[in-house]
Amino acid sequence: MDLSDQIAQYIVSGLSTGAIYALIGIGFAIIYNSTEIINFAQGELVMLGGMFALFFINFLHLPLPVAVLLAVASTTAVGVLFERLTIRPLKSATPLSLIIITIGGSILIRGIAMLVWGKDTHAIPSFSGTDPILIGTATILPQHLWIFALTVLAIAMNKLFFNYTITGKAMRACAVNKRAAGLVGIDVRKMVLFSFAISASLGSLAGIIVAPLTMTSYDVGIMLGLKGFCAAIIGGLSAGVGTVLGGLLLGVLESLGAGLISSGYKDAIAFIILLLILFIRPQGLFGKAETERV
Amino acid sequence: MKRFLSAVCITVAAVSCASLSIASPATIKIGALLSVTGPPSFLGEPERNSAKMVVDEINAKGGIKGKKLELVVYDTTGDATKAVQAANRLIKEDKVVAIIGPSTTGESMAVLPVAEKEQIPLISCAAGSKITDPVKRWVFKTAQNDGLAVAKIYEHLNRKKISKVAIITVSDGFGSSGREQLKANAAKFGIQIVEDSTYSPKDTDMTAQLTKIRASQAQAIICWGTNPGPAVIAKNVKQLGIKLPLFMSHGVSSKKFIELAGDAAEGIILPSGRVIVSDVLPSSDKQKKSLLAFVKDYKNHYKAEGDHFGGHAWDAVMLLKSAIERGGETPSQIRDQLEKTSNFAGIGGIFNYSTSDHSGLNKDAFVLVEIKNRDWALVK
Numbered sequence: 001m002d003l004s005d006q007i008a009q010y011i012v013s014g015l016s017t018g019a020i021y022a023l024i025g026i027g028f029a030i031i032y033n034s035t036e037i038i039n040f041a042q043g044e045l046v047m048l049g050g051m052f053a054l055f056f057i058n059f060l061h062l063p064l065p066v067a068v069l070l071a072v073a074s075t076t077a078v079g080v081l082f083e084r085l086t087i088r089p090l091k092s093a094t095p096l097s098l099i100i101i102t103i104g105g106s107i108l109i110r111g112i113a114m115l116v117w118g119k120d121t122h123a124i125p126s127f128s129g130t131d132p133i134l135i136g137t138a139t140i141l142p143q144h145l146w147i148f149a150l151t152v153l154a155i156a157m158n159k160l161f162f163n164y165t166i167t168g169k170a171m172r173a174c175a176v177n178k179r180a181a182g183l184v185g186i187d188v189r190k191m192v193l194f195s196f197a198i199s200a201s202l203g204s205l206a207g208i209i210v211a212p213l214t215m216t217s218y219d220v221g222i223m224l225g226l227k228g229f230c231a232a233i234i235g236g237l238s239a240g241v242g243t244v245l246g247g248l249l250l251g252v253l254e255s256l257g258a259g260l261i262s263s264g265y266k267d268a269i270a271f272i273i274l275l276l277i278l279f280i281r282p283q284g285l286f287g288k289a290e291t292e293r294v
Numbered sequence: 295m296k297r298f299l300s301a302v303c304i305t306v307a308a309v310s311c312a313s314l315s316i317a318s319p320a321t322i323k324i325g326a327l328l329s330v331t332g333p334p335s336f337l338g339e340p341e342r343n344s345a346k347m348v349v350d351e352i353n354a355k356g357g358i359k360g361k362k363l364e365l366v367v368y369d370t371t372g373d374a375t376k377a378v379q380a381a382n383r384l385i386k387e388d389k390v391v392a393i394i395g396p397s398t399t400g401e402s403m404a405v406l407p408v409a410e411k412e413q414i415p416l417i418s419c420a421a422g423s424k425i426t427d428p429v430k431r432w433v434f435k436t437a438q439n440d441g442l443a444v445a446k447i448y449e450h451l452n453r454k455k456i457s458k459v460a461i462i463t464v465s466d467g468f469g470s471s472g473r474e475q476l477k478a479n480a481a482k483f484g485i486q487i488v489e490d491s492t493y494s495p496k497d498t499d500m501t502a503q504l505t506k507i508r509a510s511q512a513q514a515i516i517c518w519g520t521n522p523g524p525a526v527i528a529k530n531v532k533q534l535g536i537k538l539p540l541f542m543s544h545g546v547s548s549k550k551f552i553e554l555a556g557d558a559a560e561g562i563i564l565p566s567g568r569v570i571v572s573d574v575l576p577s578s579d580k581q582k583k584s585l586l587a588f589v590k591d592y593k594n595h596y597k598a599e600g601d602h603f604g605g606h607a608w609d610a611v612m613l614l615k616s617a618i619e620r621g622g623e624t625p626s627q628i629r630d631q632l633e634k635t636s637n638f639a640g641i642g643g644i645f646n647y648s649t650s651d652h653s654g655l656n657k658d659a660f661v662l663v664e665i666k667n668r669d670w671a672l673v674k
Contacts (some may be wrong), residue, residue, distance in 0.1 A: 006505050009534070013501040119335055121522040123554045130557060132533045141533050213529065214498035215522045215554055223496040258502035263491040264465060283467075 005137040010255045012138040012202050017253020019151040022244040023206035024228025025268025026158065027199035029239040032232070033175040034195035037098040041082060041106035042203050043225015044113075048075045050216035051113055054122050064127060078109070079200020083193050106221070113218040121217040127209075147209050154205055157246055158198070162239070171195060175235075223267075230274045236284015245286060311553075321364040322357075322623050324349075324614060325384035327395035327405065328419070328607070332371030336520075337397040337603045339417055342367055344588070344604035345394060347595050348611045358618050360415060365611075370396055372406035381408045389626050395419050395612035397603075400465055406433045415629040419606035422471055426652035434632055434652045436609040436642050437602075438567065442657040443544045446565040447516060448483035450662055450673070460489035460512035462503055462527060464519035472518030472543055472639045488512050493523060501530045508536050520545040525554035532558040539563065544660065548601055552668050563673060565660040567602040567642055571670050580639040584612075588641050605641030612640060 024046055031039045052074045056067035086101050093101075115288070127146050132139040162168040173181040174191045182188050206224075214220070227250065234246030250270055257269040277285060304464035326345050329338035349365045357363060366388045368380035377396045384390045385408070392415045396402050399422030406425065409432045410415035416433050418425050423439040443555055451459065460475050463469040469492065480487055489510040491503040504527070507515060515538050517527050524546045541564050542551075552559045568575060572585035588608055592600030616638060617631035635654065638645040643659025662673040 005619075006509050009505040010502055013499060013505070017499050096672070120550065121525075121554060123525070123556065130529070130532065132535055139534055214526060217522065220496070220498075224498075255499075255502045259506050263462075263493055263503045263506075266497065269492055 006259060007256070008136055009138040010259045011252055012135060012140055012144075012229050014252030014255030015248055016140060016144040016147055016251070017255065018231075018248035019147050020210045020224070020247070021231040021250050022247025023151050023154060024224060024285065025231030025235060025243040026155065026239050027203040027206075027227055027244050028232040029235070030195050030202075031199045032237050033239055034171060034192050035087065035098070036095045037087075037102065039196075039199065040099065040102045040225065040227070040229075041109060042199060042228060043081055043221035043223075044106045044109040045075055045200045045203035045221075046207035046224050046228070047113060047209025047216065047218065047221035048078055048109065050124070050211035050220065051117050051122075051207075052204070053208040053211060054117070054124050054216060057124055058122070064125075068167030068208055071208055072201050075207075076197050076201045079196045079203075080193060081199075082109075083196035087192065087196070088189065090134045106225075110221065116246055117218055117276045119218065121215045123215050124211045126212040141213065142208070143212050144183075150205060150209050154202055158202075158218050159240065161198075167194065169252055190266070227270055230270050233274055233277050234285050236281075236286060238286075242284055242286040246284070249285075302436050310311070311664075321362045322618065323364045323366060323388060323390045324611070325381075325382050325388060325390035325393040326365060326607070327370050327377050327393060327397075327401070328367060328368040329372040329397040329401070330367070330369040331673050332369075332373065334372040334398050337419070338369070338372075338395075339593055340365045340598075340601055340604035341395065341397055341607035343596050344600070345607040345611050347591055348456055348608050351591070352611075352615060354454045358615055361623070362502065363611075363615075366390060370401055372398060372537050374401045377405050378408060379399040379649065381405045385412045390414070391623055392614050392628050394607060394614070399425060399471070402433075402435075406430055412628075413636045414625050415614075415632055419603070419610060419633075423653070424476075429650060432629055434613075434647060434654070436606045436613070436640070436645075436654075438536040438544070439653055440471050440477060440543075440643055441475045442493075442557050442655065443480050443556070443565040443660055444472070445483075445657045446660045446662055447563075448452050448479060448485055449657075450563070451485060451514060454539075456513045457484060458488045458511050459514045459516055460491070460507040460538075461487055461502070461516045461518065462493065462507065463517070464523050465492045465494050466519075468520055468543075468545055469518050472545075476516060476518065493519075493527075495519075495523060497523060497532065498526060500527050501534060502652055504530050504534055504536060507538075508534060512538060512577040514541060516543075517539045518543045518545065521548075521550055522554055525551060525558075528555040528562060544602070547663070549599060552665060559665045559668070561665065563662060563664045566663050566670070567605065567659065569600060569602050569605055569641055569660055571661065571663055571672055574670075574672060580637075580644060581641070584639055584641060602642065609640035609642050609645070613638060614644065 027042050049071055052071035056062045056070050064156035086105050126143045128142045170186045171191045176238050177186050190269040231250050232243050235242030254266050254269050328341045330342050349363045353362050366629055370377040373550050394417045397419050399420040402418040402420045402425045418435040419437055421437040425435050463473040489507050489512055493500050519523050524542050542562055542564040544565050547570055568581055568585055572589055575582050589600045617628050621627040621631035635645055635647045643655040645654035647654045662669045664673050
């Protein structure tokens, strides 16, 4: 097997991991744009997606599509509840204290998940088998195709929602200028609630589609959340193509780094990129200095 | 009124202390430092359960030489600082005659100077070989050394005439200890490590490392880690269509691993303690009786499968019991008798302590098992 075959495999593996980072990253970006806070509980929502799916599939024995929908719905409910209980009651809190609250919230959610589902790792079945598929000289699993398809679908629907519906446009207006949006009659607080709902559903979707490959446990959210955050930062916290590219780039670089440089530095690569971006291009890799933040 | 209340409280406290100290000669107090919560709780929880279970059983049968055993458990949460504090508390306040635990190698290394200084026998439940190498006067251990598991795999490779291997180890204490042992023992067995890669405990995709291994000269892959990483690796190996034989460590010898890896677990070979295969062992096996008793009791008490980790604590309590039965119940008498333990068939293996060996086991403490039809099969 020569080097080009290896590199093909690194890239394919990286893209599939990157797609997950992208989905999680967009969740960060949507909430950031409507509230100017980084929701560090985003990773926990990813974890909850996987855990709810586990509950519906393995314990209630529901068919897969129903279980996935219910898991997304349950996590979205948790996201809405989270906003109601933590963000909304604080009328004039600074973004910094809200960010700290989200960190506290994430610890709480993780703790509850540990009590409910235990400390063990759990497996959920693949959506359609585990026979590898050959793409050129690289192999992927059917689950990876699901990841790509659902990620593309979720991102496309997001784009349509933000560009072509009144609610979506209202949310964009809030992102540009909250005060002005309020003055023209947009209910800003409702939009904030919506942003949490959308982020929670995207995050949970990521958690569900990745769980058959990576397994799930109460503490998977921390690392996935941080990687999603890196993706969002690379993309300049835009809830569109920037973060998607950021996620894919991160996944591919991690995979190439682990294969060609050293597997010991895999996580370090993500965080070195994060630091470099924050130092050199805080507006993101693809953004102009003034980005359209949606 | 307040003063009166506090006076009452003090009196009550004093009386209850007094009654305790009167009752104490009838009991033998042993301490346990276990990480019941925290990251290593997968070790500490079954250890605490097993220790409690076996102490209750001993007491139900009339105790040791007519005296009840009393077990004082402190949760160390995997934190070495807490373990040291709890050790001091066990020795100075609870006045225990011996300590079992801690659960992890890191905590054990931190606690053993305390045991040495206070001259209290300590039976660690952790695997790291440095705990008893070099030998410390007051410190023993029950978990099998990693090196023994490595030797078991390498022996098998020799039989199969495989000499080039790739290793993939997790970057935590368990994995780095395994990596050290794999590298240190390779030359002795004529094995060459052609690819040495690692992954971090929370990694979710190891195809990059495995792609590199696929491109190397390796004839077999040895993976060293605890769940869930090795299950991901097993799945990734299948995904990449790698046909090399895959070996795992004793870190995944639980049904949980088969459940997580699913079909990808088929054909994987690993060294394991005898607990998981207790029912298929030949009846000539010396440990079979202890193993079956442990597995059955654990299931009755906790509705869960007894595992190796619980076995380490079971062994520790039983070793103490037999030492106290043979000698006295002061710390130094217990220590002297522990060191004379021979042919004690426990859960982890057959223990033979001596002045030069406080780990007590040899490589026969492990058997090689293969995963077949989602169950364990002994490799002959």
